[in-house]
Amino acid sequence: MKIPDDIRRDIPLTGEVIYFDNTATSLTPRPVIEAMDEYYLKYRANVHRGVHRLSQMATQKYEESRKIVADFIGAKFEEIVFTKNTSESLNLAALGLEGVFRKGDRIVTTPYEHHSDLLPWQRLAEKLGLKLEFIKGDDEGNLDLADAEKKIKGAKLVAIQHVSNALGVIHEVEELGKMAKEEGAIFVVDAAQSVGHMEVDVNRLHADFLAFSGHKGPLGPTGIGVLYIREEFFDVFEPPFIGGGTIEDVELCCYTLTEPPERFEAGTPNIGGAIGLAAGIEYIQKIGLERIEKQEHRLVKRTTGGLTELEVPWYGPRNLKKHAGVVSFNVPPLHPHDVAAVLDDHNIMVRSGHHCALPVMKKLGINGTVRASFHVYNSLDEVETFLGVMEELVKSLR
Numbered sequence: 001m002k003i004p005d006d007i008r009r010d011i012p013l014t015g016e017v018i019y020f021d022n023t024a025t026s027l028t029p030r031p032v033i034e035a036m037d038e039y040y041l042k043y044r045a046n047v048h049r050g051v052h053r054l055s056q057m058a059t060q061k062y063e064e065s066r067k068i069v070a071d072f073i074g075a076k077f078e079e080i081v082f083t084k085n086t087s088e089s090l091n092l093a094a095l096g097l098e099g100v101f102r103k104g105d106r107i108v109t110t111p112y113e114h115h116s117d118l119l120p121w122q123r124l125a126e127k128l129g130l131k132l133e134f135i136k137g138d139d140e141g142n143l144d145l146a147d148a149e150k151k152i153k154g155a156k157l158v159a160i161q162h163v164s165n166a167l168g169v170i171h172e173v174e175e176l177g178k179m180a181k182e183e184g185a186i187f188v189v190d191a192a193q194s195v196g197h198m199e200v201d202v203n204r205l206h207a208d209f210l211a212f213s214g215h216k217g218p219l220g221p222t223g224i225g226v227l228y229i230r231e232e233f234f235d236v237f238e239p240p241f242i243g244g245g246t247i248e249d250v251e252l253c254c255y256t257l258t259e260p261p262e263r264f265e266a267g268t269p270n271i272g273g274a275i276g277l278a279a280g281i282e283y284i285q286k287i288g289l290e291r292i293e294k295q296e297h298r299l300v301k302r303t304t305g306g307l308t309e310l311e312v313p314w315y316g317p318r319n320l321k322k323h324a325g326v327v328s329f330n331v332p333p334l335h336p337h338d339v340a341a342v343l344d345d346h347n348i349m350v351r352s353g354h355h356c357a358l359p360v361m362k363k364l365g366i367n368g369t370v371r372a373s374f375h376v377y378n379s380l381d382e383v384e385t386f387l388g389v390m391e392e393l394v395k396s397l398r
């Protein structure tokens with residue numbers, strides 16, 4: 001089925017607006033809203049603490065959600081830590097790994113990272129006297145794999161995004177993970193823009209740590225994210241936050257931490273959020289990742305083709321096999337915000353600005369882009385409407 005009508009029926013707002021801001025956050029399917037409603041209406045209680053049946057039920061559903069997340073990315077149950085979002089997950093990874101570094105160790109990343117996969121490593125490097133190095137790449141976002149191999153040699157940690165939210169490029173994380181493993185480097189993947197859009201398997205990617213948000217690809221709510229921590233790191237990973245729920249025993253002088261994953265989740269978690277995230281993942285599984293990828297590819301092909309015909313410069317790889325469902329473009333001499341405002345006047349929601357990737361904008365010598373980003377519920381008809389508005393806009397400038 002080409003037109004995703006069956007899916008659109010489940011997603012409030014799809015009939016009312018053209019929502020092309022899925023990279024920022026996605027719309028929420030009814031089954032996700034219902035799963036969270038059920039928690040708040042029928043078994044609203046805290047987890048892990050109570051003997052009463054509501055708490056038992058909440059604990060069961062919360063832990064079942066962890067299992068659904070684990071299975072979805074090929075992880076073990078205890079390797080899944082619930083957080084607030086990708087940013088918190090990556091900060092948690094950087095803080096928890098402080099103890100493994102020695103002065104002068106190298107962290108390798110790319111110039112295309114979202115600030116959330118750059119700032120935590122910059123701060124760590126400054127604090128511990130580490131060296132931060134960047135794999136070379138071109139203006140489309142393609143990485144130079146020979147340079148990657150050179151830089152990864154002897155590195156302590158490699159942190160790479162799977163998909164760029166600014167350029168849409170899909171990076172070769174599997175190959176880079178293999179290089180990192182061969183060098184004994186810790187491999188961290190920012191999967192904020194890939195989970196829920198394409199297959200992500202922590203073992204296939206050789207990931208030791210992998211971060212993502214519930215509210216993007218997985219169609220879950222805001223306020224819930226995941227940090228995958230490979231079991232081998234349980235002993236060296238020092239939880240930055242401790243307290244309620246993280247202990248085996250406590251004396252006035254000291255404490256013993258409990259086993260993962262509880263060891264890494266201090267305090268009351270986002271229970272409804274975890275349940276909503278699991279419902280989002282189940283919804284994605286029902287649709288199938290293959291269909292999602294195909295639909296997004298179709299939309300990207302038509303969008304980039306249409307923009308090319310209109311001579312509107314767009315960014316990211318020309319090889320569309322490497323281009324995820326994110327199309328960044330500009331309409332000179334207009335500012336990206338002005339283009340987004342025009343599109344909003346036509347009921348089309350896009351993002352504009354630097355997309356929390358200022359080094360990418362600086363590399364390209366631009367102040368920002370307009371970004372149309374898709375999920376499976378977006379249709380070709382919507383893209384045609386968008387291209388129609390773009391045509392009018394471009395004509396008005398000539």
Ligand SMILES: Cc1ncc(COP(=O)(O)O)c(C=O)c1O
Nearest residue numbers: 085086087114116165190192213
């Ligand atoms: C590649 C990438 N990493 C990290 C993030 C941060 O995600 P969040 O705002 O959910 O923490 C984003 C958000 O757009 C992203 O695109």
